[in-house]
Amino acid sequence: MAPLAPDPEVTALLARSRRLGSDPRNTNYAGGNASAKGPGTDPVTGGDVELLWVKGSGGDLGTLTEAGLAVLRLDRLRALKEVYPGVEREDEMVAAFDHCLHGRGGAAPSIDTAMHALVDAAHVDHLHPDSGIALACAADGERLTARCFGDTVVWVPWRRPGFQLGLDIAAVKEANPGAVGCVLGGHGITAWGDTAEECERNSLHIIRTAEEFLAEHGKPEPFGPVIEGYGALPEAERRERAAALAPYVRALASQDRAQVGHFTDSEAVLDFLARAEHPRLAALGTSCPDHFLRTKVRPLVLDLPPAVPLDRALARLKELHAAYREEYAAYYTRHARPDSPAMRGADPAIVLVPGVGMFSFGRDEQTARVAGEFYVNAIRVMRGAESVSSYAPIEESEKFRIEYWELEEAKLRRMPRPGPLATRVALVTGAGSGIGRAVAHRLAAEGACVVVADMNAAGAAAVAAELGGPDKAVAVTVDVTSEEQIAAAFRAAVLAFGGVDLVVNNAGLSLAGPLLETSAEDWDLQHAVMARGSFLVSREAARVMTAQRMGGDIVYVVSKNSVFAGTGNIAYSATKADQAHQVRLLAAELGEHGIRVNGVNPDGVVRGSGIFAGGWGAKRAAAYGIEEERLGEFYARRTLLKREVLPEHVANAVFALTGGELTHTTGVHLPVDAGVAAAFLR
Incomplete structure (x- = not known):
């Protein structure tokens, strides 16, 4: 069976709503609502009914979809006037809206449903434009409304949104047949029309006319003169x-x-x-x-x-x-x-x-x-x-x-129950790929705001976009060997989200080689990025966290190599051992501030790893005498569980340490290596 074509009234209502809601001059985010009335079919009897489609509770006009509309029967809504118990009990009417729903009813009806149902017009808009509210909140708003609009827009004194306000507006429209809308004292505007186009035109007429009136008649400096010394600082x-x-x-x-x-x-x-x-x-x-x-x-x-x-x-x-x-x-x-x-x-x-x-x-x-x-x-x-x-x-x-x-x-x-990391702000280094990207995804999925930090600006920006953009994540370009760039990254974090609660030291690289083939430059670079870099990041994190006085988490992505004395990888393993002891030292020092410091020790994370993709994988495969594409399988075979470790498994461990269950755990190293007996902690 082919899907039913969308109702033309609904199509017009949604288009009008999005146009009005996408312009901040017309209304604010999630503010206001719009409606349309039209014919429908009773799903039980097959008979004709008159319906009201109206934006549901909590929705946003600018992004409204059909799922965001409440659908109600007009005959039942209008019949509520006969049982209305008066303004002192008008809140009871909201529950009555549920008995007026058509079919499954769509979204939950909002408190403004009565306004749309009771006003005798096929289309109604209720909006919160700054220009309209300026008149609505002026000391002599009624006089100014008349001066601005004549008798085409009528003043309605303040009344809390509800059934009685709907009755008030309906009465005003009936008493003023030439009016196209009204200014609601202390609140906003309402406009109406016989068609969606006419209603939108009337809404915009009220908004733009009010804007022009304020611009033409307003004094130039309504907030008074500048106070000496209170001007804006340079950017x-x-x-x-x-x-x-x-x-x-x-x-x-x-x-x-x-x-x-x-x-x-x-x-x-x-x-x-x-x-x-x-x-x-x-x-x-x-x-x-x-x-x-x-x-x-x-x-x-x-x-x-x-x-x-x-x-x-x-x-x-x-x-x-x-x-x-x-x-x-x-x-x-x-x-x-x-x-x-x-x-x-x-x-x-x-x-x-x-x-x-x-x-x-x-x-x-x-x-x-x-x-x-x-x-x-x-x-x-x-x-x-x-x-x-x-x-x-x-x-x-x-x-x-x-x-x-x-x-x-x-x-x-x-409202939905918040995630375990809701209200927490996480900064993850090396988050443009591999383990860092997986960690960023997991923390964001659990409710955290994430600062995606990486040397690769394009990679960081791509991950931030994957996470949902500025309300969920922001990207910062940072070389963790630079104190200035680290400080700038934390400044960006606190300006974006207010602070930082959770830091993951993940940035790293590996230049594998035995002692006699390891240059001083290779040694210095790996220690600069991982040992020195994580120290610098943790120091800046501690500055922010102690200022917040809200506790916090610092997690080091270390390695099995921090405790396992293997061969052919001296610089990487030594710097990982340095990081491992930083965990213990900082856990001891920062505990009094409620800041927990823990480590995760992965091993053999090949697929999705930036380090392995950067050439280390080829070198390790050559050292083991196998093809590079079989490296993950090789690492899995040598573990107790015979399972390959992926970036997501490391991310799971980071969440386990920070998600709220291990509130009394600090200074620990959590292996994520599928079981390497030689790396068991002692």
């Missing part, structure tokens, strides 16, 4: 300062639970923090519900110029953080009711540093990045509102009702 100095601050700021933001960080030094952020009005506006908090659900009710703002000594800035951040936690707990206490969800944590999601930029935090990199993007949206909203009026977000009590809404709590409960 190189700014990013150096941000990298120095990042581990300490992440430690503050992770007091309740570990967080991943993101750094932004966009012009919008730097200009805002340089201006005289930024302390007042930041204290008012963000506006649209989508904003403060991700940014928290307000940010933490450092009240010092960027030129102050680093230690003074850190001391002040610590003081401000303690005050922030007290204020947030007081905010919770002021508004919590007996049935409110428990406080989720009192640490800030946004930390603003004048002259430097913004640190944002979340449960993963995407969440952290999006939180920062939402605060940039909030800055633009403040700018627009202040340019034509004054910024007046919704009351704190209403913000609390949204932030600790049971429906939001239910959405959090539906």
Whole structure:
């Protein structure tokens, strides 16, 4: 049986949604929703029904697919008006949406479903454009809306999203037949149309008209004059300062639970923090519900110029953080009711540093990045509102009702369980190929953000792309014999993800040869890359980890050769023995900081190995008198288990040491050699 052709209304809805959602001027990530109404067939009776297709809970307009749509029967949705118990019990209506689903229903219906169902229009868009929210959050937003649009766009006073807001908008449309949409006080915009094209045109008309109004009527410097000494530092100095601050700021933001960080030094952020009005506006908090659900009710703002000594800035951040936690707990206490969800944590999601930029935090990199993007949206909203009026977000009590809404709590409960390495940031050297690539893949699969470090820039970039791109992994080019390049790699790591929690010393090479055929240059190179290189990487890792005060893991990919005295490979084996003892020394020294240091001892990893592919395999095969393609088989035959060791097996061992089960293990070497009795640890 041929698959059914997609419904034309659904096709048009998805195309419109993606166009609107892909432009940040129209709405923010995962913000807003769009819908279409049209005919369908009852799967039981075969009769005709009228359906609503609407973006489901938690989806993103810019990437919406049919699987992300909730599908409901309009007759049942409209019938809910007859049983609506009133605004005090409107949350009960969300559960009622499940009884309105058509067939299997698709995605979970969102709180905004009522808005789309009850408004008498075939197509409805609800969006969160900065220009529209600027009017919605202006002190005299109703007057400005009328001045901007006349009677074509109607003001709807603030109401928390829900069934009653849907009734309000439906009533406004019915009372204003010439209107194409409305501005929702403290929230966003809604537009409608008889066709998908008309609805999209009306949405864009509201957004662009508001933009033009603000540009034409707004004063040029709504944030006030620049504060002397608060201007942006030069770029190189700014990013150096941000990298120095990042581990300490992440430690503050992770007091309740570990967080991943993101750094932004966009012009919008730097200009805002340089201006005289930024302390007042930041204290008012963000506006649209989508904003403060991700940014928290307000940010933490450092009240010092960027030129102050680093230690003074850190001391002040610590003081401000303690005050922030007290204020947030007081905010919770002021508004919590007996049935409110428990406080989720009192640490800030946004930390603003004048002259430097913004640190944002979340449960993963995407969440952290999006939180920062939402605060940039909030800055633009403040700018627009202040340019034509004054910024007046919704009351704190209403913000609390949204932030600790049971429906939001239910959405959090539906989220997938995080992986065992979620919130952890891993830096893997030699990760552009072989064992390092396998380790990077395994750590990313278990939830870690990964910094793929390798001399081969193209190889590192390819692996980072394989792992999912910037929200999952970033590539850095680093020669581990260079202190400067190692320091730069860690700076890139903390700016990308906020810090570093897990380091894998994997970079290596082998120039095999017996004593009399080993040159001093061969000896020096192998010791520079593996013994000296892993020392330098571990030292930089320890600097970051001790600043974070969040513990950490350092894992050395060593070798069976570190304990097995074979022949014909003196330089490689000696430097591996050096690495093996570094594990013990660093485990002893760093334990007081909660940093565990362990080693993995592989042997005979031929397939996928960068070292073997680089010529060492041919030399070892020649030494054993076999063809190179049979080298892996040869190594397997000499093991107790008679199994070939692959890069993935080494990656499994790295995960076993860092994945959370061996929390009390440090200073250990874990063999991954399929059993080589001569290399048993004694």
